[in-house]
Amino acid sequence: MFDLTGRTALVTGAGQNIGTGIARSLADAGARVLVNDVVPDRADEVAASLGGDAKPVPFDVTDREAVAAAIDAAGPVDVLVNNAGNGGTEAMLPGRFVDTVPDQWQGPLDVNLHGVLHCCHAVLPGMVERGHGRIITISSAAGTHGVGLGFAPYSVGKGGSLSLMRSLALEHGRDGITANSVALGIMDSVRAETARALAGTVPVGRLGSPDDVGPLCAYLASDEAAWITGQTIGLNGGSFTS
Numbered sequence: 001m002f003d004l005t006g007r008t009a010l011v012t013g014a015g016q017n018i019g020t021g022i023a024r025s026l027a028d029a030g031a032r033v034l035v036n037d038v039v040p041d042r043a044d045e046v047a048a049s050l051g052g053d054a055k056p057v058p059f060d061v062t063d064r065e066a067v068a069a070a071i072d073a074a075g076p077v078d079v080l081v082n083n084a085g086n087g088g089t090e091a092m093l094p095g096r097f098v099d100t101v102p103d104q105w106q107g108p109l110d111v112n113l114h115g116v117l118h119c120c121h122a123v124l125p126g127m128v129e130r131g132h133g134r135i136i137t138i139s140s141a142a143g144t145h146g147v148g149l150g151f152a153p154y155s156v157g158k159g160g161s162l163s164l165m166r167s168l169a170l171e172h173g174r175d176g177i178t179a180n181s182v183a184l185g186i187m188d189s190v191r192a193e194t195a196r197a198l199a200g201t202v203p204v205g206r207l208g209s210p211d212d213v214g215p216l217c218a219y220l221a222s223d224e225a226a227w228i229t230g231q232t233i234g235l236n237g238g239s240f241t242s
């Protein structure tokens with residue numbers, strides 16, 4: 001079950017935390033993993049740690065031409081996991097939308113939305129030609145439900161990218177391509193004091209870890225998941241029920 005032998009999987013932002021966990025699960029299931037990160041050393045280290053035929057493919061997902069060139073050079077991609085995402089080039093600074101200035105909106109949209117558009121656009125022609133593909137986008141409860149902590153532009157990026165998955169599912173269902181989103185709740189990579197404060201609010205009693213995310217991605221990447229597409233799966237320890 002969930003045998004990805006013979007598949008090549010590109011995981012963006014796989015140089016640490018959640019992306020590394022996803023890369024490891026896909027490699028464990030037999031996939032050849034292309035480890036992307038904007039920080040080349042991180043991509044190198046993770047690819048080396050995975051061993052086998054894993055390969056670092058550093059590029060910035062916000063740079064459309066770099067994405068197209070790197071994916072062209074990498075060869076066929078069967079599975080794309082859009083994991084790279086954050087608050088943009090600035091740190092994730094909480095603040096009400098009304099108090100932001102427009103210059104603060106671009107960064108979160110660039111990486112969380114345009115980065116996903118770029119990567120999908122680059123892999124889709126090959127997937128269509130081969131009649132098979134799996135696209136998984138790591139979204140957030142910030143995109144499905146919003147969070148009252150003041151990250152509206154990030155929420156917009158996350159919501160936009162999961163909306164793209166729905167459209168791709170409809171446009172490419174007959175091409176053997178599925179497109180789904182995983183909307184994460186609060187993960188253990190937040191700062192230690194925040195983790196301590198928030199863990200008790202999660203119904204299952206702990207924050208999420210990369211080990212919770214990787215196996216779901218391995219399933220969504222598998223042949224067994226051929227009939228699940230256009231979905232947004234909440235992975236959050238019960239924090240956000242739909």
Ligand SMILES: NC(=O)c1ccc[n+]([C@@H]2O[C@H](COP(=O)([O-])OP(=O)(O)OC[C@H]3O[C@@H](n4cnc5c(N)ncnc54)[C@H](O)[C@@H]3O)[C@@H](O)[C@H]2O)c1
Nearest residue numbers: 013015016017018037038060061083084085140184187189
């Ligand atoms: N940590 C959480 O609590 C949480 C909650 C919900 C959703 N998410 C989402 O999960 C994903 C992974 O989160 P994480 O906590 O592991 O993040 P992280 O910041 O720890 O790691 C992200 C990795 O992506 C790389 N990266 C950043 N910008 C990039 C770019 N433009 N091109 C290529 N690589 C880039 C970084 O160098 C880093 O190695 C993100 O999409 C994030 O929005 C995280």
